[in-house]
Amino acid sequence: MIPAGLDFDGSFPYAPHFSNAPGFRMHYVDEGPRDGEVVLCLHGEPTWGYLFRHLIGTLRGRYRVVVPDHMGFGKSETPQDRSYWLQDHIDNLERLVLELDLRGITLVMHDFGGPAGMGLAARHPDRIRRVVSVNGPTPFGQSGLREILVANAQAAPWFQWILKAAGDGSLEQVLGQLGYNILSTLKLNGFENHAVISDAWLQAYGLPFATPAECLGAIGWARGFADGAHSFETPDAAAVQAIRARPALGIWGMADRTLQAEHFLPQFSGLFPAAEVHRLEGAGHYCFEDAPERVSELISGFLDRTS
Template identity: 45%
Template sequence: MIPAEETFDGTWPFRANYTEAAGFRQHYVDEGPRGQSDPVVLLHGEPTWGYLWRHLIGPLSRTHRVVVPDHMGFGKSATPDGSSYLLGEHVRNLESLLVDVLDLKQITLVLHDWGGPIGAEFALRHPGRIARVFATNTVLPLGQPGYGELMVANFVDSAWFRWARAAQQDGSLEEVLGNAGSTVTHLMLALQTVARPQIVTPTWVRAYSAHFTGRAECRGVIRFPQQLVAPDPDAPPAAAPDPVAAAAILAKPAMLAEGMRDTALLPRHVIPAFRAAFPDAPVIELADAGHFPSEDTPETLLALLQLFLHST
């Protein structure tokens, strides 16, 4: 767990907030006007934390309340023993924060990577709390036609999932991800793609590797891909989304900003999956961004999100 006071040479100037409502010490940023009726919640994925959104938080917080949680096992949140680190647990943790602690309504969800499935499931459980959905290099399982087939195709084609599948089979996945403090930069650059390697400074490397001080602190980063490459054969099949809740979410304003150089979630599969859910929503292709548009093209992503907020 990264210390509360760590700013990474001033690149992360935001006050640390904590809650233990979900049974562990969870960190979140809460910036901007508290009376704002339409808060913006930014959810990270694998293997990042709230630092992913550092270029957006300040500008957005001038006009909106901005909440940025760190998932269990990432960033400034704890990595407790005895937790599954599976999707459903992350969703319940998010519910504890956004509903029980902060009681947020009219939420704009900003979703990246695993933040997409986590945020989509949260939205299905609380459709009345959601105002808009802004996705960037992620997938939203909302019961849309063809979604499963597109995800299978991505699983086969993706450099990230080809590596994860092979590493799970030869027994090296837990070794590589269990040493994420040393390997995380390579994983982000080579298997997911950072399109602007010049941003990878010593401070950047330290920010993304600092949480992963040992094997025990890497439970979260290991379990995200393992859910897909080594699913529990005894686990019940995922339930279909409630059609009423799904219809409510699919009627919300939505937007996709897609980094076209992504080698983990491939645009040729992700874009059709999004359009199947939101056929009339804008899809912006970011030619110069990889899997992390908030790193490669933060100014463009911020402008798109602000336009989306002001026009919907």
């Protein structure tokens, strides 16, 4: 767990907030006017709220930007007696949202933040105002999810490695050293903007995983995929109808080697057929790092047009 006040040479100058509502010490950023429209940013594997630092700075003048760190990531606690499956992250997120009583939420979702956010939407469609997917899957009671996951995994080096490592017993050993191999892990998933790498940047992404005990979040997400332990939330018919009617924006870094556009953009467009979709050439899985100005511009413009 990162010390609460650490700002990584001023690159993450946002006051820390903490909630115990999910049953552990959960960190979140809460920037912007209290009465502003809520933008809820949800990270995935193996990142944390630092991924959204540019977007927070762009939006906080007009919007209330809330950015939680999932259990076992970033400045949040890594409890040793909890499981780290998707359904656990949805439960934790729901408890935070209810404690803060967030409404009129624009979801901004990356990586497994996608299914976590869509799980929240399934449970509380009335709290969701817009949906933004940035290299984040949007499963929402659609058929063919298993086929999508299998087809993507066959072509994605990250998922190929997970299955191999789970089979030969090396998954926990390798990901238990994530603080030391964080750059190679990011690169395997699809990280292109090498110019952004600095000592502070490497510390920001590596420090959450300083010891094997602090790597349970990253291990859990990978192990859950290998073991089929992640449960995707199934919305009822009313939730599907409500969420399909929400304004939506899709942004995809086309150099993503882990969640490949050919598999997941049709899923997004199937749920939101009228949504804008922007394909960013040269940007990879972590397009908040690869193209931060462009991604922030697209999201800010979308919020303005749909206010």
